[in-house]
Amino acid sequence: GAVVSQHPSWVICKSGTSVKIECRSLDFQATTMFWYRQFPKQSLMLMATSNEGSKATYEQGVEKDKFLINHASLTLSTLTVTSAHPEDSSFYICSVATGSGANVLTFGAGSRLTVL
Amino acid sequence: DAKTTQPTSMDCAEGRAANLPCNHSTISGNEYVYWYRQIHSQGPQYIIHGLKNNETNEMASLIITEDRKSSTLILPHATLRDTAVYYCIVLNSGYSTLTFGKGTMLLVSP
Numbered sequence: 001g002a003v004v005s006q007h008p009s010w011v012i013c014k015s016g017t018s019v020k021i022e023c024r025s026l027d028f029q030a031t032t033m034f035w036y037r038q039f040p041k042q043s044l045m046l047m048a049t050s051n052e053g054s055k056a057t058y059e060q061g062v063e064k065d066k067f068l069i070n071h072a073s074l075t076l077s078t079l080t081v082t083s084a085h086p087e088d089s090s091f092y093i094c095s096v097a098t099g100s101g102a103n104v105l106t107f108g109a110g111s112r113l114t115v116l
Numbered sequence: 117d118a119k120t121t122q123p124t125s126m127d128c129a130e131g132r133a134a135n136l137p138c139n140h141s142t143i144s145g146n147e148y149v150y151w152y153r154q155i156h157s158q159g160p161q162y163i164i165h166g167l168k169n170n171e172t173n174e175m176a177s178l179i180i181t182e183d184r185k186s187s188t189l190i191l192p193h194a195t196l197r198d199t200a201v202y203y204c205i206v207l208n209s210g211y212s213t214l215t216f217g218k219g220t221m222l223l224v225s226p
Binding site for chain 2: 004006034036043044045046049072091093103104105106107108109110112
């Protein structure tokens with residue numbers, strides 16, 4: 001199956017700085033990637049759908065200017081948390097639709113962001 | 117409106133079968149049942165999915181009732197590494213967005 005790599009696995013930053021998280025599909029060309037966010041003891045919440053070569057589709061309530069998504073190639077999507085604040089501290093997880101079956105997604109290991 | 121209902125938590129002894137139920141009484145004809153799990157601090161992992169026939173793979177078995185209003189995920193010989201939150205998701209065929217509910221926290225004990 002597909003292998004999805006996320007980097008960094010964890011990051012600590014100061015409030016007001018921007019953080020970029022990379023999601024790479026190592027062995028599969030992904031036209032679609034999904035970004036999720038998970039707060040402690042809560043379930044995953046879909047933030048946006050990343051489409052290669054076009055603008056991402058954001059879920060209601062997710063600020064597109066704060067969470068910048070770029071999917072410039074079939075193997076890389078990036079999520080940039082701009083002007084991060086402590087409330088943005090969360091576990092960010094990307095996933096790839098591999099085509100092995102509708103809605104069968106391969107997830108990355110996640111990136112834990114802590115904003116001080 | 118929740119499409120699925122799962123118990124909040126379950127316990128299972130190591131080596132025994134873990135049977136995780138899911139109710140989806142409003143499932144429509146073209147909706148599949150998907151199961152994912154999330155081990156603590158990791159990304160979710162796909163387990164299995166089915167439409168109406170029972171399915172089995174190397175990880176688990178999925179038993180779907182004839183009326184499709186409920187299903188059971190079976191881990192035949194649970195190990196400590198199967199401790200995780202298990203999510204039952206009902207979704208149309210074709211690419212849709214996976215929406216995760218609260219799932220069932222399965223604790224496998226020695």
